[in-house]
Amino acid sequence: MRDAVPLPQSPEFAAAMRLMGRPVRIETLGTGGDAIRWQVLSRRLRPLGQVDLISRGPLLRDVPLANWLDQARRAGPLILNADGADPQILRAAGFWPLVTPVSLALLPLGDAGVMRAALRQKWRNRLNRAEAQGLRVVRRGLMPDDWLLSAEAAQARTRGYRALPAVLSLAFAQANPGKAVVHEVTHRGAPVAAVLVLRHGGMATWQTGHVTEAGKRLGAMNLALWQAICHAAEAGHGVLDLGPVNSDDAPGLAHFKLGTGARIHRLSGTWLYHRALAPLAGRLPSCLAA
Incomplete structure (x- = not known):
């Protein structure tokens, strides 16, 4: 059986985005058969400037979420449409909840x-x-x-x-x-x-x-x-x-x-990472964690 990859993380989706002129890049963590990959869309959003978007990725398998977040947030502002992510780990990593989880x-x-x-x-x-x-x-x-x-x-x-x-x-x-x-x-x-x-x-x-x-x-x-x-x-x-x-x-x-x-x-909600806001994210009331 082929991997059940959500649409926003599929090569077919990336091909469609490129045809529309939307920049897409592939990121990886690890090597060989244990490596995970995810697709990142980028666009300019006022007032944040260039923002990355990761939707329903990656498929983490046995990789700790915190390890992946360290790499995913390096490029700058990031909007994460999370799937299977622990809200407490996201808050500890400096992410702010934007939208409550969708089913x-x-x-x-x-x-x-x-x-x-x-x-x-x-x-x-x-x-x-x-x-x-x-x-x-x-x-x-x-x-x-x-x-x-x-x-x-x-x-x-x-x-x-x-x-x-x-x-x-x-x-x-x-x-x-x-x-x-x-x-x-x-x-x-x-x-x-x-x-x-x-x-x-x-x-x-x-x-x-x-x-x-x-x-x-x-x-x-x-x-x-x-x-x-x-x-x-x-x-x-x-x-x-x-x-x-x-x-x-x-x-x-x-x-x-x-x-x-x-x-x-x-799903686990939509979250924003921005370096200027990250120090405050962990202090949010628990009721605001998506």
Whole structure:
């Protein structure tokens, strides 16, 4: 099984960033088979100047977090979207909490029969009904003028939330041919639902999706996601990242994601390291540690 590397730490993501003109560098700690690697994005942020960003990396294995932090923070200001990090160690290393931890829905992939049995009953019932509707499922690549991207952007404007940038999805598709996969469901010749999955190493990521009102009545989104799940498993991926779950702001979407049998994986929050602020970080009240 290939390493299950999160999207922001994958070579495919780095290729997309470079295509977009975003500087990416690879850092390592250790040598040989025990070495760990992580990807760093850099950009200018007022008033901090040049800032590094490390998102969901590295995969530490047996390396102590404190050892890695010593190297990661040397270049200057650093924003760390931490995964599996102890808040007390981050504070002791001079990091300030910026954003409280986010929870993700991670779905283990494997045998189709086992995965179907793991679906929650209501989710499986909707899938069964969708499969009996005579809906057509098409697997295809992402197109520059894809209706999925424009429909999701329009819905985001209407409902007042921030959609994932289409430019990233398009750059990923261009930089990694065959790894940006759309699973589209049509009814009477018209698309009623679609999901976009980005494939990277041992993981795959549900990047975005959209369902029409007609598609909701038909259970088309269940069918689209189920086909995406099965294809990712057949392609050798071990985990499908379904993205954030927020039961307070988007309970319906959270319920839908968890209905697949996904498990909740809590990240460690977003943290800032700046040399001028570091001496004060350890004095923060414990309630402010993400």
